[in-house]
Amino acid sequence: PYRLRKLVRSIIGDAGQSFVTTHSPVAIACADDAALWYLDTSCRIGALPRNKIAAQQQRDPETFLARVAVIGEGPTEAGFLRYLLEKAFAADPLDYGVRVCDGQGNDAVLGLLETLAATGLRFAGLVDDEGRAPGRWATLKGNLGDRLLQWQNGCTEQVVIDAIPDGRLADLIRDESGDLPGARLRTLSVRLGIADRELEAIEAAALEKGTTLKALVIAAASGNADEVAEEDKATRKEWKAHGKIWFKSGDGGRELAVKMVALGAWPAIRPRILPLLNAILLAAERPAIGTLGL
Structure with a gap:
């Protein structure tokens, strides 16, 4: 790969014009100052706009x-x-x-x-x-x-979690070992403004505030910060980062799909x-x- 990168950069830096055909992702990635064209399965050729x-x-x-x-x-x-x-x-x-x-x-x-x-x-x-x-x-x-x-x-988190029965939300929160992860529970308690991270306390506080555990989980899992004032940038940043503690990653997306099936949301x-x-x-x-x- 390092030789290929050096070759492509040398070609791009040359005073002449060159045409290169390739199936190499390395060549494509390092051809950042070249025009990229495609040949599709119907043998049509066309340019891909670099800015897009x-x-x-x-x-x-x-x-x-x-x-x-x-x-x-x-x-x-x-x-x-x-x-x-x-x-x-x-x-x-x-x-x-x-x-x-x-x-x-x-x-x-x-x-x-x-x-x-x-x-x-x-x-x-x-x-x-x-x-x-x-x-x-x-x-x-x-x-x-x-x-x-x-x-x-x-969003994906909202659609899937909304289809999970209320009685299975604790299982949605659990990690692979079957434990309730403190980091996820903390995102819920922070949004409620309480110190207690026990699920029962979180659910009770949510009801007191006129919301539900499901709505709270959806907001945390999607990194929703709509309830935070625009000028409170630190809190908005923290709330948006909550999504990464839940499903905002490649592994998290897979976990969400697995739990969608296991917890009864798939038919919907x-x-x-x-x-x-x-x-x-x-x-x-x-x-x-x-x-x-x-």
Whole structure:
């Protein structure tokens, strides 16, 4: 790889013009001052605008080499989709050329998906609804159909947790050992302004404040800081960071998917996400499925 990087940089720095064909993600990542073109499966050639793809080119160059690129809005969606696609393919989706990528946020992923939609590259996406650019999202959905799932009025954490029965929320909080993690309980007590981190005390305090344990968990898991004043930047930063203690990571997204199944939320989520999974299977030239058998 180091020789390849040196070669590409030497070519870019040369006074002449060069054309390089490659399947190397290393070459693509280090060609940050070059024009990137694609040749799709229908033998069409076209340019990818550098200002729209530069961040993804550096972060995950295999996005542009995959047979099917699946863009999750963030690490939660990426981990969540990897688990479900492993079940859908009954194998590692990478074995079929399907790469799940982290799109690094709602605004960034919108620009990336719009760029990919103008090409012949095969891709799909899972994103939250943050209430911004509804017209652009609607146009993109019209172009992509089932290959794009945007949750309505919420995020992945909210949709999944909302479908989990109230009586199973303690199991949602528990870690792999079956214990109630103090860090997660602390995010709930901090939001309530209490010192007690016992789940019973947290639930009682939530009821006193006119909310529910489920609403509190959703807010903490999604890093919601709407209740904090804009000028209180330190507290807003702390509350937004709560999401990383829950499911805002690749491993966290996988945990959320596993618990979605184990805690009884899958039947409610299945009709919404199965069309996306089948669209990805068909794009990879695999047969559609009726269920994941979870």
